[in-house]
Amino acid sequence: MASLTVRTVQALIKAGVPAKFGDGRCLYLKVQPKGEPYWMLRYTIHSRRRDLLASLxxxxxxxxxxxxxxxxxxxxxxxxxDYFDEKRETLLRVVAEIRFINERYD
Known part of the structure; x- marks a missing residue:
């Protein structure tokens, strides 16, 4: 799939079919068996695939x-x-990591 538009994502979530859908780069929409979707960023550095949250x-x-x-x-x-403070700190670290990857490998 070349890109995930808003309409495409809404349709995939509504269908509830368990699968992983890529945007053609490194962002994936993963729909769980019960229709619970989440986003996953996967990237490769030095021939090693990494999931962003695990690497942090x-x-x-x-x-x-x-x-x-x-x-x-x-x-x-x-x-x-609610883990609001922990989620905020984690998401700020994710943003910093994405910026680092973008600056280093672009």
Whole structure:
């Protein structure tokens, strides 16, 4: 798929078919089996593919919150903290990393 337009993304999410859809570069829309979509940025440096949040050593619980994953089981019931400060810090680190990659490899 060459690009993901707003209409295309809305249609893919509405269809709820579990799959990964790329924009032709390194941004992917991943739709989970229950129709829960999230965005994933994948890039390759020195022949190694990396996922951005994993490369920044983001704690798994914060990464799930940044990706809007629903917590399951007891954790999903009792974990009510919104992680706003942690998500903000993580997303600022993501922006800095994207700028670094863009400046270094463009």
């Amino acid at each position: 050593s983001v704690p798994p619980l914060v990464a799930k919150r940044c990706l809007n994953h629903k917590l399951k089981g007891v954790e999903g019931i009792y974990e009510r903290h």
